[in-house]
Amino acid sequence: MLHGLSRLLPAIADQNLDEAAVYRRESLYERPRYEGARGLIPAAGPLLCPLCGREAARFLPFGLGGRRNARCPDCGSLERHRFLWSFLAERTDVLRRSLRILHTAPEPCLEPLLRARHGRRYVTLDRFNPAADVQADLTDLPFPDGHFDLVLSSHVLEHVPDDRAALREIARVLKPSGRAVLLFPYDPKGPTREDPAMDTPAKRLAAFGHPYHYRIYGTDTPQRMAEAGLDATLVASTAMLSAHRRRRRRINRNHLFLARPRAAAGRASGEGS
């Protein structure tokens, strides 16, 4: 959830605000308040942010319930960003090679790190954020077939009503050797939960915990991706990182999917396994 969205929730539910009306507010993209908190955080401690290298006795709370030790006090990373970065650094060559990358709804903690490594081959895309390189919808990407080595999309697909169309577009713009790293709310305990009757922000907030989430993904997710032309592998933080490293980086339980265009899947290496 974007910083600043939580204080808009009453208005979103009362006035039935649509997503564009909310996400076009530039105030959502302002530098969040965590920068002002630096002086309050002890200089060192057992926690480590793998993005910015910050060590701290504690991180800042975040989210509707004030999740403890969630946000890095320096770069603003959350648990899912620290998991994604750990995966990219330790299980892929993304931080070692120059790649053509599409990053959807780029997070302020990740964007500068990736742009510094990949320069003009790194492209950000967002439907609403005017600071993104390209403003476009994930279901209709303005790029040729086979263009990107990597598509990074974290907590975007659950906002897309027709996510199958978005997955097909991701498969289309990937090179045969390319891959996508996809994160979204995922519950390994059952199938995907979605319901067309949840057709207002208030109903979706009640059903899915967010006014603009259309589903919570579940165990059928690889099948959903296969139908869109992607062969996907689930990577769980609990399998990838020891309990000690999960505690130190405050990653907890997180999941991502590593997906490849189907035609290329037969050539897949052991990456991400």
Ligand SMILES: [Zn+2]
């Ligand atoms: Zn950090």
